[in-house]
Every structure is written in structure tokens, then in C-alpha cells.
Amino acid sequence: MHNxxxxxxxxxxxxxxxxxxxxxxxxxxxxxxxxxxxxxxxGKSTLVKIISNILTPTEGTVEFVSPSGPCPVLPQSLIxxxxxxxxxxxxxxxxxxxxxxxAIRGMVPNESAIxxxxxxxxxxxxxxxxxxxxxxxxKQRAKLAMAMIHQPPILIxxxxxxxxxxxxxRSVREIMAQxxxxxxxxxxxxxxxxxxxxDIQVDLNAPH
Amino acid sequence: xxxTEQPLSTWVQSTLAIFRKDLKSELRTRxxxxxxxxxxxxxxxxxxxxxxxxxxxxxxxSGMLWVVVFFASMSGLSRTFVTEEERGTAMTLQLMATPSAxxxxxxxxxxxxxxxxxxxxxxxYSAFINGFxxxxxxxxxITIGLGSIGLAAAATIxxxxxARANTKGTLYPVLSFPILLPLLLTxxxxxxxxxxxxxxxxxYGEFQxxxxxxxxxxxxxxxxxxxxxxx
Numbered sequence: 001m002h003n004x005x006x007x008x009x010x011x012x013x014x015x016x017x018x019x020x021x022x023x024x025x026x027x028x029x030x031x032x033x034x035x036x037x038x039x040x041x042x043g044k045s046t047l048v049k050i051i052s053n054i055l056t057p058t059e060g061t062v063e064f065v066s067p068s069g070p071c072p073v074l075p076q077s078l079i080x081x082x083x084x085x086x087x088x089x090x091x092x093x094x095x096x097x098x099x100x101x102x103a104i105r106g107m108v109p110n111e112s113a114i115x116x117x118x119x120x121x122x123x124x125x126x127x128x129x130x131x132x133x134x135x136x137x138x139k140q141r142a143k144l145a146m147a148m149i150h151q152p153p154i155l156i157x158x159x160x161x162x163x164x165x166x167x168x169x170r171s172v173r174e175i176m177a178q179x180x181x182x183x184x185x186x187x188x189x190x191x192x193x194x195x196x197x198x199d200i201q202v203d204l205n206a207p208h
Numbered sequence: 209x210x211x212t213e214q215p216l217s218t219w220v221q222s223t224l225a226i227f228r229k230d231l232k233s234e235l236r237t238r239x240x241x242x243x244x245x246x247x248x249x250x251x252x253x254x255x256x257x258x259x260x261x262x263x264x265x266x267x268x269x270s271g272m273l274w275v276v277v278f279f280a281s282m283s284g285l286s287r288t289f290v291t292e293e294e295r296g297t298a299m300t301l302q303l304m305a306t307p308s309a310x311x312x313x314x315x316x317x318x319x320x321x322x323x324x325x326x327x328x329x330x331x332x333y334s335a336f337i338n339g340f341x342x343x344x345x346x347x348x349x350i351t352i353g354l355g356s357i358g359l360a361a362a363a364t365i366x367x368x369x370x371a372r373a374n375t376k377g378t379l380y381p382v383l384s385f386p387i388l389l390p391l392l393l394t395x396x397x398x399x400x401x402x403x404x405x406x407x408x409x410x411x412y413g414e415f416q417x418x419x420x421x422x423x424x425x426x427x428x429x430x431x432x433x434x435x436x437x438x439x
Contacts, residue, residue: 054302056438076304086303087296089229091236103225104304106218146300 003067004078004153004184005029006051011060013046020046021204024060028200030153033180036188038204044188045083047204048158051186052081064154077105080147082140083158090132094123094142097131098149105150117145121171136163144175153183161191222305226313230288231320239291244284244325251276252332263339270399273333273340274392277359279381280325285363286380288314289371298371307437311364311429318367319360326356343405347398351411354418355395361422362387365429368436391421 011024020043028034036044049055051062064071064078071078088097095118099109118124121141126134131142140163147155160172176197179185187198234240255272264272292298301310330352334340342348366387370379398414 049299052303054299054438076306079303081303083299085296086300088300089233089297090295091233100225100229101304104222104229104301104309106221106225 003030005065006034006154006184006186007061007063007065008051009061009063011047011050011062012058013043013050013055014058022059024202024204026200026202028184028186030184031181032199033176033185033187033197035198035201036186036204037190037192037201039190042204044204045085045158047202048081048083048156048186048188049085052079052156077107077150078152079154079156080150080152081156081158082143082147082160083156084162085158086143086146088131088139088142088146091130093128093130094118094134094145095127097142097146101146101149107150114149117149121145122167137165137168140164141168141171144172148175154186155179155183156186156188158188160187160189219306219309222309223313223316226301226305226310227316227320230314230317233291234317234321237291240284240287240321243287244280244321245328247280247283248276248325248329248332251279252329252336256336259338261338266339266403267400269337269340270403271396272337273329273399274355274396276333277326277329277355278384278388278392280329281322281359281363282381282384284325285318285321285360286367286370288318288364289367293371302437307434308430310437311368311433314368315361315364315426315429318364319357322356322360322363323353326352340403342402344402344408344411346408347406347411348402350415351395351398351402351418354415354422355391355398358391358395358418358422358425359388361425361429362391365425365433365436368433372436387425391418394418394421 005027006029007027009025012022013020024047026034036047038044046055050057053062088094089100092100095114098114098117102109115124115127118127121144123138123141123145126138131139134142140160144160147157155175157172157176160176161169164172176185176187255276289298292301305313334342363384366380366383370383373379394414394417398411398418401411401414
């Protein structure tokens with residue numbers, strides 16, 4: 001297990017003059033899970049994007065600390081993310097998307113790992129079909145595969161259950177339970193059925 | 209060396225993976241290739257019809273060659289970043305790759321596309337336009353090579369800037385014109401020298417300007433790209 005800590009301090013984000021959230025602070029370590037909740041428009045996805053270094057905060061800091069010291073820039077190989085905003089390359093097959101996710105991170109595509117992950121997410125039968133032919137639930141499964149193929153110690157799931165059937169939801173819950181023992185898990189959702197399984201909760205509706 | 213924590217070998221692999229991804233995607237979707245080919249054929253046909261059997265002066269023909277290349281580039285080279293934004297994959301790429309790997313991967317792809325475009329344009333232009341005769345091939349080949357690199361470098365960073373804007377189609381030629389003007393004036397002059405049969409040494413000044421232009425555009429792109437690529 002990678003020993004990583006995520007320190008978020010006094011985070012504030014504004015778009016133009018509109019304040020999305022302010023004064024968000026928390027710390028989580030490997031083996032812990034963080035749940036981000038809040039009504040629509042409260043900034044869950046924005047916070048997730050800031051944590052994953054896609055957006056920059058207006059104020060405050062996000063710092064990852066490894067045993068060797070703070071990481072000023074989060075290496076792309078350490079993070080895996082599922083989000084409604086992250087799209088797959090639709091002209092490529094699910095297998096090609098996973099190969100690409102590894103190659104762009106400078107890793108050698110491992111065909112057996114790709115096959116077994118797609119099998120686990122019930123996509124193996126369609127893995128050579130172009131993603132544009134997938135249903136929205138299948139695309140969500142492919143996004144999960146894309147987030148996990150490089151076995152990142154940090155897994156960030158923004159609305160991970162959306163568009164999934166019961167089997168898919170069960171797979172996501174298994175993935176979340178397994179990842180909890182392997183690394184650091186951040187989930188942003190409005191689905192509050194499993195509140196007890198999270199160690200830390202950040203409610204963006206709460207006054208900060 | 210890129211300004212990241214990545215080792216150089218990982219950065220090179222990442223850059224090449226982005227280049228291969230763009231090439232494979234382009235061969236499947238033909239977003240840019242179709243636009244470029246159609247534009248070159250249409251423009252050369254219009255020039256051909258307007259000239260008829262007459263022949264224009266060598267300076268004018270050299271200028272017209274680069275007018276075809278400039279506008280064809282405008283129609284195709286911006287696609288590399290615009291399609292990422294339109295399909296929503298820009299964020300996926302941001303998550304997977306460092307900004308510098310994205311910039312140089314896209315630059316490499318645009319360079320291959322521009323070189324292909326220029327070779328095709330030159331072949332068609334030489335075959336169909338009366339009076340366009342290259343007399344010093346060394347000057348002409350170096351000019352096409354350096355011109356393609358300069359055009360690809362400038363087009364890549366401009367494409368990255370306009371991909372975030374709402375009025376992409378209008379903004380691209382407007383923003384490109386002042387940035388590409390020094391390059392265009394130099395390549396037109398060098399092409400004219402090649403058609404006049406000048407010695408290679410006479411074009412050294414033009415080549416120095418082109419190399420300087422490429423170095424400046426690539427360096428500025430590298431320094432600015434982090435701010436353009438992230439929000």
C-alpha cells in the first residue's frame with residue numbers, strides 16, 4: 001500500500017465573482033475514505049477537479065505528502081478518476097482506451113491486466129467495439145476501467161453509480177471496498193445510502 | 209527537459225503516445241485531413257480557372273502558393289485541440305498527461321499533417337499552375353521544411369488558445385494572421401529566390417529568420433502552455 005496523505009487547507013473557489021465554496025479543510029491518509037456531499041451546484045465536482053489538479057483553487061492549498069516528502073505536482077500515474085466530465089475517446093474501443101491510458105502515463109500496456117479488468121466490469125464481450133456504440137451504463141463501466149487500469153493509489157469517484165444497473169452498482173461497491181485497503185479513496189455523490197462506510201465526510205452545504 | 213517531476217523517458221513515451229493517439233484518431237475520423245485536402249484542391253482549382261492559359265509573375269506565384277498553404281492550415285490545424293474540447297476529452301488528457309507532453313505530442317502531429325499538406329500542395333501546384341518552376345531545389349526544400357515546422361508550431365499554440373473560446377472558427381484566422389505574418393513573408397521571399405535560380409547562400413538570411421522564428425515560437429509555447437491548458 002502506498003502511504004500517502006492528502007492535506008486540503010482553506011480551499012476557496014470562485015468563478016468570476018460567484019463563490020462556489022470557501023474554507024474547506026481536511027486531511028486524509030491512505031486506508032481512509034472521504035465522502036464529498038452537497039446539493040446540485042454546491043461544488044462537489046469542482047472540489048474533485050481541484051484535488052485531482054485539473055482546476056486550480058482561488059485560495060488555499062492541496063498537498064499530497066508521501067513518505068519521501070510533499071509532492072508539489074501530483075504525478076499522473078498516482079491518480080485515477082471517474083467523473084461525468086471525463087470522456088472516453090469514442091472512436092477507440094474500450095481496450096484501446098485502456099492501452100492509451102497506460103501509454104500516456106509512460107507505462108507498458110499489459111494485455112492480461114486489461115482483459116481481466118474488462119472481464120470484472122462485464123465489458124469483455126464488447127471490448128473491441130468502439131465506445132461510441134456503448135450504452136451510457138457501459139460507458140460508465142469503461143470509465144471505471146480507465147480510472148483503475150494503472151492501479152493508482154488515489155482513486156477519485158465523482159457520481160460513480162450514475163447510469164449503472166444493479167450489477168454495475170455492486171461492482172463499484174466492491175471496487176470501493178477493495179480500494180479502501182489499498183490506497184486513498186475520494187467519493188463525491190448525492191447517494192447517501194452508505195454514509196457509514198466513509199471515514200471523513202465533507203458536506204458542501206454546511207456553512208464554512 | 210519538461211518542467212515536471214517526470215523522468216525524461218516517461219515524458220518522451222507520453223509525448224509519442226499522444227502523437228500516435230492523434231494520428232490514429234485522425235485516420236479514423238478524418239476531421240482535419242478531409243478539410244485540408246478539400247481546401248487545397250478547391251483553392252488550386254480557383255487559381256487555375258482565374259489564370260486560364262496566362263502565366264503570373266514568379267513573385268505572385270510564390271505568394272499564391274503560401275496563401276493556399278496558410279488558408280488550408282487554418283481550416284485543419286486547429287482541430288487538434290478543438291476536437292478535444294468538443295468531445296470533452298481535454299480533461300481526460302489533463303488527468304493523464306503533463307502539459308508539456310500534450311503540447312509536444314500535438315505539435316508533432318500538426319507537423320506531420322503540415323508536411324503532408326505542403327508536399328501535396330507543392331505537387332498539385334507545380335503540376336497545374338503555369339509558370340511555377342523551381343530552379344534551386346535546395347532552397348525550395350529547406351523552405352518547405354522550415355516553413356512547415358514554423359507553421360505547425362504557431363498553429364499548435366494558437367489552436368490551444370482558441371479551443372477554449374466560444375468563437376473558435378472566427379478567432380483562429382484572426383489570431384493566426386499577425387503571428388504567422390513574419391513567417392509567411394520570409395517563406396514567400398525564400399520561395400521566390402528558389403524560382404529565380406538564386407544560389408543557396410543567397411537564402412541564408414531567410415533561413416536564419418525561419419530558424420529564429422521556430423525557436424521563439426516553440427520556447428514561448430512551452431512557457432505559456434501550462435497557463436493555457438489549465439483553467
